Amino acid sequence: MNPWERYAPELVADLYEITMAESYLREGMNSEATFSLFIRDYPPDRSYFVSAGLESLLNILADFHFSDESLRYLASLRKFSTRLIDRLRNFRFSGTIRAIPEGRIFFAQEPVLEVTAPILEAQLLETLVVNVIQLETMLATKAARVSAVASGKGLIDFGMRRTQGVDASLKAARASYLAGFLGTSNLLAGKIYDIPVFGTMAHSYITSFHSELDAFHAFARAFPDNSVLLIDTYDCAAGALKAVEVATALRKKGKSLLGVRLDSGDLADLSRQVRLILDKAGFPDVKIMASGSLDEYQIEKLQNSGAKIDFYAVGTRMGVSADAPCLDIVYKLVEYDGKPILKLSAGKKTWIGKKQVCRFYSPDGKMDFDRVCLLGSEEEQGEPLMELVVEAGRRVQPPESLMEIRERFSGEWSKLPEKLRSIHPAQVFPVQVCPSLVELDSEIARIKRREEVEPFTK
C-alpha cells in the first residue's frame, strides 16, 4: 500500500460530510443510499477514459476508521454532538461497491463506481472517492494518449519534480506504467509500486566537471553497462562527438554505450544530426532519448517530422495532465430508501437509480457502443462493465497487481476503434441510455417540478 494514503483518510473529507452526518443521525435517517461516480463530459481532445484508482481506494477502505486523534479534532470544532462522535468511533464501511475495473476503457456519463450503503456511510466517503479515482483516472487517460502517439517507442515517466505534490507523482508513475510506459525516474514510485526505474544525469553533473568529456568518461566508469549521456549542455553536435569518444573507449573494454539524451532545442532536427554522427562513427546501436516539455502533442509532431528518437522521457505536462488538469467528475445520490433520486439544477444531468454499463462489440471485435441501464433490468444485455468489488464492507475479489491491470489496459486498447485512439478525436463513442431509464427520469423530474417548484413560482 502507498504509505502516503495511510494517514487519516477519515479526514479526507469536506466538513459538510460531517455536518450532514450529524443531521442524518439526528433525524434517524439511516436507509440505504446509492451514490454514482461519473464524469459528466470530456475535457478537450479526450474521447475515452482509462479507469484507475480502484486499488488505492480499496486499500484505503480496508482499514477505514476514525482514530482517536481525528475524533478529538472533530470534537474540538464544537459543532457536533457527542452522539455523532460516538457513532463515528464505531464507523466501519458496511456497504457495497460496484466498479469498472482498473485498466478498462470507459466513457463520459457512464458510472465508473457506485457505492451502496446506509446514507451516513456512503455520504462520508464522497471526497475521498472522488479525489482518489479522479487523479488516477485523469493520469492514466493522459498517459494512454502519450502511448497512443509514441508508435511503440519506449516511454519513461520523468514527471516527479513538478507534479502537484509527491502523492500525485506516485500516481503519475503508476498510471503511466499502467498505460504501457517502460518505467519511471521516480524512486519512491519504483519502491512502492515495483515499477522499473530509469535515470541518467543532470546538466549540473556535466558542468561540475572540468569538461564535458571528463564528465562523460567519469559516468561511464561508474556505469559501464548502461550509461546514457546528456549531450546538450553546451552544444548537441559537439556533445555527440564526445559521446562517440566515450563509446569508442567503452568498446575497447568490451562494453557499449547505451545512449545519449537531448533535452533542449529542436529535438527533431538535433536527433537527426546526432543519429548521423553516431551512425557514421559506427555506433548505430547507441540509442537516442529525448526529454524536455514533452507531451502527446509534441511527440506526435516529432514522430511525424521523422525525428530519430528511440525513447521519450515525458515529464511535467503528463504529470499534471497540463491541458486538462481536472475532470468534471461527480459523486451523486441516485437512490435513497429504494426510491430513485433526482435533482433539477441547471446543466447538471444525473441519471437516477443503480446502474450497469453494458458494452457491445462489432463483428471485428472492436467496441461498438455502450448502453447505460438500470441494474438488474431486462435491458441489461451485452458485456457488463461494472463488477461487484466490495460487499458487506469486504473485498470480494483478491487485490490486483499493477501488471494484471497493465495487461487489461493493453487488451482494452486493442479493442478501441482507431478513430477514438486519435489525440484529436473527431468522433464521440456512442453511449445509449436505456428507454426505461429515460422514462423514469422524466417522470421523476415531472413530479419534482410539480412538488418542489410550481407551488412556489406560480
Added chain:
Amino acid sequence: MNPWERYAPELVADLYEITMAESYLREGMNSEATFSLFIRDYPPDRSYFVSAGLESLLNILADFHFSDESLRYLASLRKFSTRLIDRLRNFRFSGTIRAIPEGRIFFAQEPVLEVTAPILEAQLLETLVVNVIQLETMLATKAARVSAVASGKGLIDFGMRRTQGVDASLKAARASYLAGFLGTSNLLAGKIYDIPVFGTMAHSYITSFHSELDAFHAFARAFPDNSVLLIDTYDCAAGALKAVEVATALRKKGKSLLGVRLDSGDLADLSRQVRLILDKAGFPDVKIMASGSLDEYQIEKLQNSGAKIDFYAVGTRMGVSADAPCLDIVYKLVEYDGKPILKLSAGKKTWIGKKQVCRFYSPDGKMDFDRVCLLGSEEEQGEPLMELVVEAGRRVQPPESLMEIRERFSGEWSKLPEKLRSIHPAQVFPVQVCPSLVELDSEIARIKRREEVEPFTK
C-alpha cells in the same frame, strides 16, 4: 508537520540523483556546490509569485535521512556500490539554505532559494526542493489572484475533492489561507494547519428528504446557529422562498439563518433574485454564498456584473491552478568548488553564482524594481529578500506560523503596484541584473564556447 510528508522523503528523488551521487563518490568530488531555484518565466496572466513551501521543506529536511528500508530498496536495484549505500546511510544535510521567506512576493528569474552544500548532498535534494516549493508557490500565487478580485468578499477553499491528490489539497488549503481566505472545507487541512473549516450540505442531502423544505428544517434543527442552506437543487427562487420559511421559524426561536448557497446557473442573476426575495421577506442579514467552477476570472465577472454575493467558495480551478497547473521552475548548479558555473543549452538561461535579490521602493512605499546581484558584491544594495534559513544543516530561525506568513503576505500585497495586481497584467515588474553578473556570465559563456564547442564544430 504535515504527516503526508513524513514517509521516505529521501526517495522523493529521481534515480539520476543517486546515479550522479555514485559517480561523485567514485571520483572523489565533494566540493561545495550552490544550486539556485528560480522560475524562468510567468505562466499566462501572471505578473508575480507568492513565495510558499519553505516551512514544509525545512520540516522535511530537519529529519532527512535514509531509512534502512529505503537503503534496501536502492541496493535491490543492483546499480549502486556498497560504498554509496554506506555513504547514504550516514547522509545528513550539512549545508546552507538561503531563501525568500514565505508570503513575500517575488518575480521570474529571481532565485527564491539557494542551497550550498557538498555537491552530493545539494544534488540529492533537487526533486524534493523543486516539488515542494513549486506546488505551494503556484497555489499561493493562484489564491492571491482570487483574493485580488474578490474586493474583500469572504473566500473559502472548497477544492479538496478534485485536487491532484490529498497532499495537494492540504497545500491548496494552506496556500489560500496564506493569501487571505477565511478558511477551507478540508478537514485534514483544518487539523494539520489549524485553519478554520466551513461547510454546508450537498444536493444529496436535500434529495434524500421527502421535500426540500423538510431538508432545510432538519438542517436548521441540527445547526440552529449557523445554517447555510443550499437552495438550487430544484429551483433557486423556490429554494429561496423555502429558506425564508426556515429563517422565519428560526427567528421565532430567537435564532437566525446564516445564509443560502447557490451552486449552478447564472450566479449573478440568481444572486440578485435571491437577494430581493430575502430582503423583501425581511432578511437582509441572510448572506448569499456562491460556488461552482469559480476562479479569479469568474469572480471578477460576477463582481463587475453586480452580483449580490457575500461569500465565494472556490474549488477545483484554484485547487489545481487550472489555467497554469505547473511553473517553469528549475534547480540549477550555479557554482562549484568556488567557480561560477554555466550551461549553454538553447533557450534556458541561468544566472551564475550565489546571488541576492535586492528590492527598491518608490517614495510612496510601493515596490519599484528588483535587482539580482552576486551575493556579497558591492552591488548588493536596497532591501535583501533572501535570508539565511539553514546553516551547517540546522535551522537558524524559529519555525514560522501560518498566521505570521499570512500577515507578511498581506503587507507585501499592500506594496505591490496596482497595475501588477490585475489578473490581466499589462506590465512586467522590472528585474535588473547587476552589470558585474552580466559581464561574468558573458565571459564564462565565451570560455565554455571556446573550450567545449569550437574544437568539435570547426
